Amino acid sequence: MQQTSVVAVVVSYRPDERLFRALDALAPQVARIVVVDNGSGVETVDRLRAAARAGADKLSLILNEENAGLAAAQNQGIRQALDEGADWVLLMDDDSIPGPEMVASQLSAHAAHSAADSIGLVAPLIGDAEGTLKARAYVSKHAFDFRPVRFGAGDVLDDVAFAMASGSLIRADVFRDVGLMREDFFVDYIDFEFAFRMRRGGWKLIAVGDARLQHRLGEFEQKTLFGRQFCFNSHSSFRRYHIYRNRMRVWWAHGFRLPAFFAFEAASIGIDLAKLILLEDDKLDKLGAIGRGVMHALLGRSGVKAG
Numbered sequence: 001m002q003q004t005s006v007v008a009v010v011v012s013y014r015p016d017e018r019l020f021r022a023l024d025a026l027a028p029q030v031a032r033i034v035v036v037d038n039g040s041g042v043e044t045v046d047r048l049r050a051a052a053r054a055g056a057d058k059l060s061l062i063l064n065e066e067n068a069g070l071a072a073a074q075n076q077g078i079r080q081a082l083d084e085g086a087d088w089v090l091l092m093d094d095d096s097i098p099g100p101e102m103v104a105s106q107l108s109a110h111a112a113h114s115a116a117d118s119i120g121l122v123a124p125l126i127g128d129a130e131g132t133l134k135a136r137a138y139v140s141k142h143a144f145d146f147r148p149v150r151f152g153a154g155d156v157l158d159d160v161a162f163a164m165a166s167g168s169l170i171r172a173d174v175f176r177d178v179g180l181m182r183e184d185f186f187v188d189y190i191d192f193e194f195a196f197r198m199r200r201g202g203w204k205l206i207a208v209g210d211a212r213l214q215h216r217l218g219e220f221e222q223k224t225l226f227g228r229q230f231c232f233n234s235h236s237s238f239r240r241y242h243i244y245r246n247r248m249r250v251w252w253a254h255g256f257r258l259p260a261f262f263a264f265e266a267a268s269i270g271i272d273l274a275k276l277i278l279l280e281d282d283k284l285d286k287l288g289a290i291g292r293g294v295m296h297a298l299l300g301r302s303g304v305k306a307g
Contacts, residue, residue: 005031005086005087005088006029006030006031006086006087006088006089006090006103006107006169007030007031007032007033007034007080007081007084007086007088007089007090008026008029008030008032008033008034008089008090008091008092009034009036009074009077009078009080009081009089009090009091009092010022010023010026010033010034010035010036010077010092010093010094011035011036011037011038011070011073011074011077011092011093011094012035012036012037012038012040012044012048012094013037013038013039013040013067013070013094014040014041014044015040015044015094015095016095018094018095018096018097018216019044019094019095020047020051021097022092022094022095022096022097022098023035023051023055023059025097025098025099025100026090026092026098027055027058027059028100029098029100029101029102029103029104030090030103031086032057032058032059032060032081032084032086033055033058033059033060034059034060034061034062034077034080034081035048035052035059035060035061035062035077036061036062036064036073036074036076036077037061037062037063037064038064038066038067038068038069038070038073039064039065039066039067039068045063048061048063049061060080062076062077062080064076069183069185069186069187070165070181070186070187070188070190071181071182071183071184071185071186071187071190072181072183072186074091074165074180074181074190075180075181075183077089078175078180078181079180081172082172082175082176086172087171087172088107088169088170088171088172089169089170089172089175090103090167090168090169090170091165091166091167091168091170092166092167093165093166093215095215095216096166096167096213096214096215096216097213097214097215098124098167098212098213098214099124099211099212099213099214101210101211102124102167102211102212102213103169103211105124105208105210105211106122106124106169106208106211107122107169109122109156109206109208109210109211110122110169110206113156113206115158115204118202118203118204119171119203119204119205119206120170120171120173120174120198120203120204120205121160121163121168121169121170121171121174121195121198121203121204121205121206122168122169122205122206122207122208122211123137123160123163123164123167123168123169123205123206123207123208123211124167124168124207124208124211124212124213125151125152125207125208125209125210125211125212125213126164126166126167126213126214126215127212127213127214127215128214128215128216134148134150135150135151135152135209136148136149136150136151137149137151137157137160137163137207138160138161138162138264139157139158139159139160139161140159140160140161140258140260140261141159143257143258143259143260144259144260145260146161146258146260146261146263146264147260151207151209152209153209153210154209154210155208155209156206156207156208156209157206157207157208157209158204158206159204159205160204160205160206160207161195161199161205161258161261162191162192162195162196162205163191163195163205163207164191164215165190165191165194166213166215167211167213167215168191174198174201174203177201177203178194178197178198178200178201178203179197181194182194184302185242185246185249185302186242187239187242188239188242188243188246188247189242189243189246189247189249189250190246192247192250193246193249193250193253193254196250196253196254196257196258197254200254200257216233223279234275234276234279234280235286236286237282237285237286237288237289238289240276240286240289240290240293241289241290241292241293242293243293244289244290244293244294244297245292245293245294245296245297245301245302246293246297247265248293248294248297248298249297249302251265
């Protein structure tokens with residue numbers, strides 16, 4: 001598969017300088033870049049238009065007047081990439097910066113794999129500047145197996161259970177087979193749901209240690225508790241609402257086919273709540289948002305900007 005078959009879809013929403021660093025890093029790695037901006041404002045749009053002019057035919061823009069949600073914006077870009085004949089679509093967030101050989105490493109790992117025809121998604125090794133993201137992926141070989149596996153340079157992990165959307169290189173045929181992203185999720189757990197849908201459709205996911213991506217998962221914070229300093233990433237009340245609402249929807253849709261996932265989620269919730277209560281600000285507001293998210297999931301409420 002040639003590098004020129006890859007179209008990157010970058011969703012931006014009130015980005016900082018990392019977006020433009022990412023565009024510079026992506027340009028030599030892909031055939032085209034589609035930036036979908038979710039109503040970031042005049043200054044960002046002006047800079048994007050200038051980048052598009054400077055990039056000639058390399059960069060195209062889709063400008064939404066307001067925040068349509070991550071999934072809807074991803075789908076806008078995916079549709080354009082498919083219309084342009086892309087064989088692969090690379091999904092990127094506006095705070096994710098690819099390493100210089102990320103895409104080439106992903107394509108090489110796919111081409112060399114013995115089950116290349118059934119692999120639909122190739123994930124990178126994700127890290128952050130602060131070191132809060134661990135070099136690992138979650139692997140599941142059967143319904144009662146769901147475990148973290150550390151990996152690094154030279155490693156290719158099979159049987160990956162899910163992958164963070166940013167940095168995921170996805171075959172165009174996957175979208176034609178299982179559909180696009182769930183727009184009623186708006187933000188959060190979109191990638192979980194899509195990955196589980198892929199696996200149900202018979203597609204495999206792999207993770208490649210030589211493909212590196214720098215990413216920011218939430219807002220980085222440092223706090224001191226009992227004389228010890230903790231470094232962690234936090235999410236706003238708005239994000240907490242969508243995380244808890246959508247994670248319950250993923251449980252009901254896919255969790256019973258993968259019981260080990262519930263154990264992983266129980267541990268994740270315990271850690272998240274402990275971190276929120278002990279370290280984060282705006283505790284009551286965030287706990288209230290979590291409660292609303294759970295209640296709305298039970299009531300079957302979904303859609304954009306709910307809560």
